[in-house]
Amino acid sequence: xxxxxxxxxxxxxxxxxxxxxxxxxxxxxxxxxxxxxxxxxxxxxxxxxxxxxxxxxxxxxxxxxxxxxxxxxxxxxxxxxxxxxxxxxxxxxxxxxxxxxxxxxxxxxxxxxxxxxxxxxxxxxxxxxxxxxxxxxxxxxxxxxxxxxxxxxxxxxxxxxxxxxxxxxxxxxxxxxxxxxxxxxxxxxxxxxxxxxxxxxxxxxxxxxxxxxxxxxxxxxxxxxxxxxxxxxxxxxxxxxxxxxxxxxxxxxxxxxxxxxxxxxxxxxxxxxxxxxxxxxxxxxxxxxxxxxxxxxxxxxxxxxxxxxxxxxxxxxxxxxxxxxxxxxxxxxxxxxxxxxxxxxxxxxxxxxxxxxxxxxxxxxxxxxxxxxxxxxxxxxxxxxxxxxxxxxx
Numbered sequence: 001x002x003x004x005x006x007x008x009x010x011x012x013x014x015x016x017x018x019x020x021x022x023x024x025x026x027x028x029x030x031x032x033x034x035x036x037x038x039x040x041x042x043x044x045x046x047x048x049x050x051x052x053x054x055x056x057x058x059x060x061x062x063x064x065x066x067x068x069x070x071x072x073x074x075x076x077x078x079x080x081x082x083x084x085x086x087x088x089x090x091x092x093x094x095x096x097x098x099x100x101x102x103x104x105x106x107x108x109x110x111x112x113x114x115x116x117x118x119x120x121x122x123x124x125x126x127x128x129x130x131x132x133x134x135x136x137x138x139x140x141x142x143x144x145x146x147x148x149x150x151x152x153x154x155x156x157x158x159x160x161x162x163x164x165x166x167x168x169x170x171x172x173x174x175x176x177x178x179x180x181x182x183x184x185x186x187x188x189x190x191x192x193x194x195x196x197x198x199x200x201x202x203x204x205x206x207x208x209x210x211x212x213x214x215x216x217x218x219x220x221x222x223x224x225x226x227x228x229x230x231x232x233x234x235x236x237x238x239x240x241x242x243x244x245x246x247x248x249x250x251x252x253x254x255x256x257x258x259x260x261x262x263x264x265x266x267x268x269x270x271x272x273x274x275x276x277x278x279x280x281x282x283x284x285x286x287x288x289x290x291x292x293x294x295x296x297x298x299x300x301x302x303x304x305x306x307x308x309x310x311x312x313x314x315x316x317x318x319x320x321x322x323x324x325x326x327x328x329x330x331x332x333x334x335x336x337x338x339x340x341x342x343x344x345x346x347x348x349x350x351x352x353x354x355x356x357x358x359x360x361x362x363x364x365x366x367x368x369x370x371x372x373x374x375x376x377x378x379x380x381x382x383x384x385x386x387x388x389x390x391x392x393x394x
Contacts, residue, residue, distance in 0.1 A: 003323045003371045007300055007361030008149060008177060014210030016258045021212060021251035031244050032235060045246045048253035055260045056179065056202065058186040058219045064236045065249050068216035069176040069205030070100040075218055075229055075240065076172040076201040077104045077143060081114060082227035084140035084170075092135045092142035094119040094127040095344035098149050098174060102340075105143075114140070121344045124293040125153035132160055136167035143171070146178035150328050150341040150357055151292030152301025154182065161189040165198030170224065172201040180209035180259030181267065181298055186219050193223075200224035204256075206248070210362070211255035215248040262362075270299040270360050273369055277302055277358065280373040285380055291345065291355065300360035305342070309383035311355050317379035318356075323372055325358045 004012075024044055029037030031045045046060070053060040066072045081091070091114045093105050108114035117135045122128050125148050136142055142164055147154045157173055164171035175184050190199045201224060206215030220226055220239060233241035259266075281288050281304060289305040306314060311327040318325055328339045338352035358372065 001322070003368045005358050005360060005364065005368060005372065006324045006326050007364070008208070008298075008357060008359035009326055010207045010213070011210055011361045012363055013212060014255045014258055017211045017251040017255040020254035021247045024247040024250040027246070031246055032233070041246050045244055045249055048246075048249040051253040051257050052217060055256045056175070056184045056186050056204065056219055057188060058202075059222065061237070062186070062219050062222055064218045064220050064240050065244055065252075066203075066216045066218055066240060067214050068207065069098075069174075069203055071229075072176075072203030072205070072216050072218040073098070073100045073143075073172075073174060074104050076203060076220075076226070077101065077108065077141070078229060079226035079239070080141040080170050080172065080201065080224070081108050081112060083225040085225075088138060088140035089113060090115045090117045090135075090139040092117045092119060092132065092139045092169070094121060094132065094144050096121050096125060096148060096150070096341040097143065097145055098176070101143055101145075101174060121341075123345055125151040125291070125341065125345055126293060126296070127155045127160065129156055129159045129163060133163035133167065136164060136169045139167070139169045141170045141172065143174065145174045146184070147182065147298045147301075148292065148341060149177045150339060151303045151345070152297040153293040154178075154296045154298065158185075158189050161199040162192060165190070165193035168195075168197035170196055170201075171199045172203070173199060175202050176205040176208055177298055179204040180256055180263060181300070183263075190221060195223055196221075196225045201226070206252045206255065209255050209259045211252040212248060215245070215252040217252065266362060267299040270364070273360050273364055273366065274300060274302050276366070277360075277369045277372060280369070281376065284373060284377050288380075291342065298359075300364070302358040302360070303355060304358065305347075305351055305355050306380055306383070307351075307354060308387055309354055309380055310387055311353055313383040313386050314356055314379055317382055318372075318375055321371075321375040321379065323375055325356050325372075327355060328357055 029041035031042040049060045049063045119132050146157050200221040202219040204217045207213040228239050235241045287307050291303045338349050342352040
C-alpha cells in the first residue's frame with residue numbers, strides 16, 4: 001500500500017463532497033432559468049455560496065465560482081490590472097510566489113506593459129511587511145501568498161492587507177494552500193479599507209481541501225474594480241459569466257464546511273505528526289535542514305534540504321519504495337527545475353535542487369511517518385552516492 005504525502009499538490013476527495021456532488025448532479029435545471037427546475041437548482045447554488053462565504057468570512061455576493069486556483073489568480077490579477085486607475089503601471093510581486101501568479105504577472109509585463117515591483121523574502125520565506133508596504137504607494141495592484149506553497153511559511157495576511165488599505169492599493173491574497181487549513185478572514189482583513197483599495201480579492205482552490213478538481217472560487221469585494229476575463233450571460237456580477245457548475249459548487253461548499261469544522265483539531269494533529277517527522281529526520285540525517293519558519297507555517301508542510309543529494313533522485317527512490325512526495329510545486333507540468341522559492345531564501349542553485357516537500361493531510365498517519373523515516377536514510381545515502389558518481393550534479 002502506498003504512502004501519500006503530497007497533499008499540497010492535491011488531497012483525496014472528501015466523502016461529504018462526493019455525496020453532495022452526486023445529490024446535486026441528480027437535479028436537472030439551469031440555475032439561470034426562471035422555471036421551477038431552474039429555481040430549485042438556483043437555490044442549491046446560492047446555499048453553497050452562503051456556506052462558502054461563512055467559511056472565508058465574506059458576503060455571499062462576493063463569492064465568484066471558478067474552475068480552481070489558477071483561474072482565480074488569473075481573474076484577480078488580469079481583472080484588477082485591466083480595471084486599474086489611469087496612470088498606474090506597477091504590480092507589487094513578492095519573490096517566491098506560486099507559478100500561477102508569477103507567470104500571470106510576467107504575461108502582464110510582456111503583453112500589457114506592467115512594471116513588476118519585486119519584494120524579496122526574508123530567510124524564512126516570509127514577505128517582510130515594511131518592504132511590502134514601501135512598494136505599495138502608487139502601484140496598480142499587489143499580490144501575496146497567505147502560506148508559501150513550497151516552504152510552508154505563513155505571511156501576516158492582516159498586516160499586508162492593512163498596508164494595502166493605508167496605501168489605497170488593490171490587494172489580492174492567494175489562499176489556495178491556506179483555506180480550510182488556517183483561519184481565513186476576508187472581512188476582518190479588509191477592515192479599514194475604503195473603495196477599491198486594500199484587500200479586494202482572495203483565491204481558493206477546491207481540490208486542495210478535498211473538493212473535486214475543477215472547482216474553486218475568487219472572493220471579490222463588492223467595492224473592487226475588476227474586469228472579467230470573458231463575456232456573455234452576466235452571471236456572477238458579470239465577473240465570471242456562463243452556466244454555473246452547481247454540483248461542483250455544492251461539493252466545494254461541503255468540503256470547505258467540513259474542513260473548517262475540523263480545522264483546529266486537524267491542524268493540531270498535523271503539527272504533531274510534522275514535528276515527529278522533523279525530529280526523526282534530524283536524528284537520522286543531521287545534515288538535513290528544515291526550511292521555512294519553524295513555527296509560523298502551514299500545519300502539514302515539511303520542506304527539507306538534503307545536502308549533496310538531488311531532490312529528483314530522492315523523489316524517485318522514495319517513489320520506488322512506495323512513498324509519494326514532491327520536490328516543489330505540482331504546477332510545472334512534470335518539469336524538474338531548481339526551486340525558485342529556495343533561491344528566494346538566499347540559497348544556492350545547488351541547494352535549490354536538493355529539496356523535498358513532504359506534505360501531510362487528513363489521511364496521514366503515524367504509520368506514514370514511520371515509513372518515511374525508515375526509507376529516507378537509505379535513499380539519501382544512494383542519492384549522495386549517485387551525485388558523486390555523476391560529478392556532483394545535484
